[in-house]
Amino acid sequence: MRLTRYFLPVLKETPADAQIPSHRLMLRAGMIRQSAAGIYSWLPFGYRVLQRIERIVHEEQQRAGHIPMLMPTLQSADLWKQSGRYDAYGPEMLRITDRHDREMLYGPTNEEMITDIVANYVTSYKALPLTLYHIQWKFRDEVRPRFGVMRGREFLMKDGYNFDLTKEAALHAYNRHLVSYLRTYERMGLQAIPMRADSGPIGGDYTHEFLVLAETGESEVFYDSEITDLRFGDRAIDYDNEAQCQAVLSEFTSRYARTDETHDEAAFDEVPEARRRTARGIEVGQIFYFGTDYSEKLGAFVQNEAGARVPLHMGSHGIGVSRLLGAIIEASHDDKGIIWPEGVAPFEVGLVNLRQGDASTDSACEGILRELEAKGLSVLYDDRDERAGGKFATMDLIGLPWRITVGPRGLANGMVELTSRRTGESEEMTPEWAIKRLSEIYAPHHAAALAI
Ligand SMILES: Nc1ncnc2c1ncn2[C@@H]1O[C@H](COP(=O)(O)OP(=O)(O)O)[C@@H](O)[C@H]1O
């Protein structure tokens, strides 16, 4: 992509109404534009990151054996009356009446709809286990939408629902989700810690929230510092293997880690004092097992092996897809701008031409651009006729992880510069070597992708 042909409305001033770094930086880097309180347009640069994040979520869900689909944003009130949540949900639900005076709503979540779908098609235990998910816009009329995409009213969520014959099978689905979430967040360069959470109005005994530690987080968290040393890494996992998934859950949840809602001072005091931490965190996901409540209310029953009619055991599992952009930036930025982790970089390489219009720098840049793209790397080429300082400031603000700088002085010796956004370190090398290095840097990220 050439910057002269792109749409990247970068702001020079710091927006006055944005209170936290991620909100300020998303506005300044031309990623989002507010259209109403808590409702945003995703400008091309922001949309690219959103797509990267969605793609990783899809790949990791499907790697775990979960099946993608798409349900509508608008729902009829009927099923919600059946589940008892139409009144219980309160003013957070956006209620709409159509021209025939039918009660509709903009879905804040999809338990009712998916349970109804499964109830209509699944009649035998032979169709189980089954986990269906979608990535769809939600609407919750939050009293105080704030911090940009972090607490929006309209936001993108991955919500998945498991349907199982027994509690044991449903708990395996729960564990499988926990494992797949660990992988998902790590691929995005994030450490998200599973913490024992409060099940709230949805009910049930089993629930964990995934929190990214950040000063600006809305939740207060308490944890044993040993937990931050854990990494899922690239270990192989068989998602059908119950013992393996259970072992990962035990490894990642046996130490003390809770949000303020479930915090227990006495239990926390048992953690050695030197390891006790109090901090703030951003909730980027949550998993639940809640049993047969919805199945019973919405008629999702199957015949078991003995021929008896039994309600399905269910759980629901969410990832805050649009919120993740904010969380990643909160966890990864400096005073110059964003620092994208390689796994979600909107463009993998920034290419800066220091003397636009000079025949030899122009043709060197064109060659490098072609080569990088041929290697499967995405490039944003700053081909504007602008001073070096301005080009560097833009690159630092928008945070591409790697930059190749091409100028007449270096080219005279056959050299370009490769710069890491994270460390700020630059190295001179030949264009061929820079391209090779970048291919190596991105190889593990490309290899982690799943053909879906
Ligand atoms: N208002 C919001 N704006 C952006 N993301 C949200 C919002 N509410 C929830 N999310 C994201 O969706 C995920 C799943 O939602 P859920 O757990 O049902 O929400 P909550 O914990 O707010 O009830 C949350 O972990 C969070 O990352």
Ligand SMILES: [Mg+2]
């Ligand atoms: Mg939650």
